[in-house]
Amino acid sequence: TKAVVVPFYKDGSLPFVFCGLNWDASRYGFPCKNVTGMVEVAPVKELLEHLKPYAKGNRLGVIGADVETNHKETEAYRKILGLQFEEYYTKSVEDFKKGFLELQAKVDMILIDSDGGLYNSAADDLKAFFLANTKVPTGTCYDFMTPYVLMGFTKLAEEQGLWSAGAALKILDGTAPSDIPVVKNKEGALIVNAKIAKALGAQIPFAMLQSAAQVIE
Structure with a gap:
């Protein structure tokens, strides 16, 4: 162009x-x-509408790999969508875990941005970590990040x-x-992670599960 x-x-x-x-x-x-x-545009606002019923408040955190694309995305969330949030950019798998736990102590919902493919080799480790440690509703706009979150809403x-x-x-x-x-x-495709929902104690309506493009079980 x-x-x-x-x-x-x-x-x-x-x-x-x-x-x-x-x-x-x-x-x-x-x-x-x-x-x-x-x-x-990333359907962030639509995703947040799905997460809010399971959140205790409106404080938002955003976490993602420390790559240029994620910095540009969060700038757009702030400038174009008018969102306010805490942010954390991760340098490694262990930093991803550390940052998630830190954010979770400060906010009511967490948006997980792309890992940039940097943590693919640690996918099983991260799945186990998020299943054991997620205490607030989490979401993503990337289908490949949905194994780590409660819900995905993807373009x-x-x-x-x-x-x-x-x-x-x-x-x-x-x-x-x-x-x-x-x-x-x-438009977007809703993906629900039933494993994370169970760990959170989140009761997902049957109608939502039926309408979801994918349910991770």
């Missing part, structure tokens, strides 16, 4: 539909007369593909890209 569309085609006659631009399209100068699309790639295809068809039918508003993804 930055290397091709912006320098060579922006505001030209050739239409473009984007998807997968994270959080804010305005940094690319979009939308413009020949570009529209779907901005990709659906299909939503972006279907919307983009629909927008392209409208353009082919004569609608100007500038007449198709830029939108954000809204």
Whole structure:
């Protein structure tokens, strides 16, 4: 996008539909007369709505590997979603455990961001740790982190593909890209970790379990 569309085609006659631009399209100068699309955002607020019934308050903590992507994500949570939270960036598996326990003593809910693939070799160890030590509702927007949390609410790639295809068809039918508003993804897949729920003593409604995309047992 930055290397091709912006320098060579922006505001030209050739239409473009984007998807997968994270959080804010305005940094690319979009939308413009020949570009529209779907901005990709993490469904954090939707996830928190699922967690709140099991929390004693609204204090939020965020923990994730100390990688650039997670720093950018938490900045977006704060600036774009308007969330306030304690944060902890982990340097190792043991630091992940330490940071989680520290956060848990301060907050009512914890959002676990990506481990960046850094802790894959310790997956079994971490599953056992979170099962034994989780005392507050936890959630993630990454499907590969759901073995460690109470609930996951993850983006659906299909939503972006279907919307983009629909927008392209409208353009082919004569609608100007500038007449198709830029939108954000809204849909998500709910994943419930029944093991963590049992350890927490959280009573998950049967209807929620039925509607979940996955139940980890």
